[in-house]
Amino acid sequence: MMGSYFSYAEQAGHYFARGHEAPLHEPLETAAAWCGPDLAGRDDWRFRVDAAQVEELRAAVEHAKRSGRPTGELKAADFPLPTLSAAIDGWREELQAGRGFQVVSGIPVESLGRDDSELLFWCLGLHLGRPGAQNPQGDLLGHVTDTGDDSTDPFVRLYRTASNIAYHCDAADVVGLLCLKRARKGGASRIVSSVAVYNELLARRPDLVDRLYEPFLLDVRNEDSKGEIRYLPIPPCRHADGRLRTFYHSDYFRSVQRFDDVPDFSSDERTLLDLYEEIAASPALYFDMDLEPGDIQWLSNHVILHARTAYDDHDDPAEKRHLLRLWLSIE
Numbered sequence: 001m002m003g004s005y006f007s008y009a010e011q012a013g014h015y016f017a018r019g020h021e022a023p024l025h026e027p028l029e030t031a032a033a034w035c036g037p038d039l040a041g042r043d044d045w046r047f048r049v050d051a052a053q054v055e056e057l058r059a060a061v062e063h064a065k066r067s068g069r070p071t072g073e074l075k076a077a078d079f080p081l082p083t084l085s086a087a088i089d090g091w092r093e094e095l096q097a098g099r100g101f102q103v104v105s106g107i108p109v110e111s112l113g114r115d116d117s118e119l120l121f122w123c124l125g126l127h128l129g130r131p132g133a134q135n136p137q138g139d140l141l142g143h144v145t146d147t148g149d150d151s152t153d154p155f156v157r158l159y160r161t162a163s164n165i166a167y168h169c170d171a172a173d174v175v176g177l178l179c180l181k182r183a184r185k186g187g188a189s190r191i192v193s194s195v196a197v198y199n200e201l202l203a204r205r206p207d208l209v210d211r212l213y214e215p216f217l218l219d220v221r222n223e224d225s226k227g228e229i230r231y232l233p234i235p236p237c238r239h240a241d242g243r244l245r246t247f248y249h250s251d252y253f254r255s256v257q258r259f260d261d262v263p264d265f266s267s268d269e270r271t272l273l274d275l276y277e278e279i280a281a282s283p284a285l286y287f288d289m290d291l292e293p294g295d296i297q298w299l300s301n302h303v304i305l306h307a308r309t310a311y312d313d314h315d316d317p318a319e320k321r322h323l324l325r326l327w328l329s330i331e
Contacts, residue, residue, distance in 0.1 A: 008134070008136050018238035024239040025202070025209070036287030045102065056083060060123065061112070061119055076126040079123035085127060092129070096300070096330060100299065101300065104298070107178065114180065118141055121176070128328055141324060142325035142326070144321075144323040146321065167307045169246070173328060174301065175298075175306070179291040179322075180324065181319055183312060186311030187308060194305050198246065200282075201279055212276075213236075213239075217253070218234045218256065219259075
């Protein structure tokens with residue numbers, strides 16, 4: 001893998017370059033079409049780092065630091081993983097052709113400290129794919145924590161608050177979260193298979209599914225630095241080579257209606273969005289997980305929708321919920 005990273009625009013372009021043949025009118029039975037209750041009683045979706053692998057990670061952190069390279073110029077070879085590299089290949093395969101998510105447990109974040117944990121997470125990303133910017137400002141490693149921003153502000157990024165976050169996908173092949181600190185209460189990561197949601201929508205309202213292959217307008221929420229782009233046309237679904245890829249963003253598909261030149265949703269469009277989100281919110285489909293310090297969650301934005309439940313945080317600022325976020329392109 002190359003050590004360079006994608007700009008925000010390059011990464012989005014890579015992510016949205018989804019092949020399409022024709023709308024899917026039959027249920028898709030693949031590993032990505034899982035239902036949450038089927039996962040609750042097992043943990044084959046979790047990889048536990050053993051003691052020898054922890055030492056391998058520690059040695060790789062020191063090797064990367066000795067290279068003298070700035071983080072953004074590091075390459076996978078600067079973070080040697082002689083045994084873990086095979087496991088990472090398995091994670092990539094799971095994300096691309098399996099259930100679409102992978103949890104890794106046992107990263108020694110408490111003993112590493114914040115700076116070395118950031119370095120480790122970034123370099124794991126170099127082995128898994130190509131990192132990319134998470135906003136037009138070029139931020140490469142996000143910090144998911146409550147900064148005190150007002151969650152009622154329509155332009156605030158909700159990861160900077162403690163409020164509930166609705167289902168969405170990010171404009172990158174993979175999003176990774178490394179938990180440094182967990183909340184006092186709440187803050188569960190809620191995920192659902194967009195393939196399973198589609199299958200259920202097809203069973204209930206097959207007349208609506210074709211609309212998912214036509215563009216919805218996506219509100220860019222004032223993130224265009226030049227102020228020239230207010231919204232973008234994005235088709236939620238693409239289907240080719242037996243794979244269904246979905247981009248869905250509940251809040252941003254809906255808030256675009258604030259613009260005077262954007263037509264109101266038709267009755268069928270409103271029904272489609274409401275039903276799609278109702279299905280995704282069903283306990284029969286979604287899966288909640290509480291990330292503990294040292295857990296990494298990797299998600300494919302092509303087959304997984306993710307959300308977060310609201311949380312109550314610790315009073316001590318040093319103990320506040322804090323996750324690192326990484327966006328990756330798989331080439």
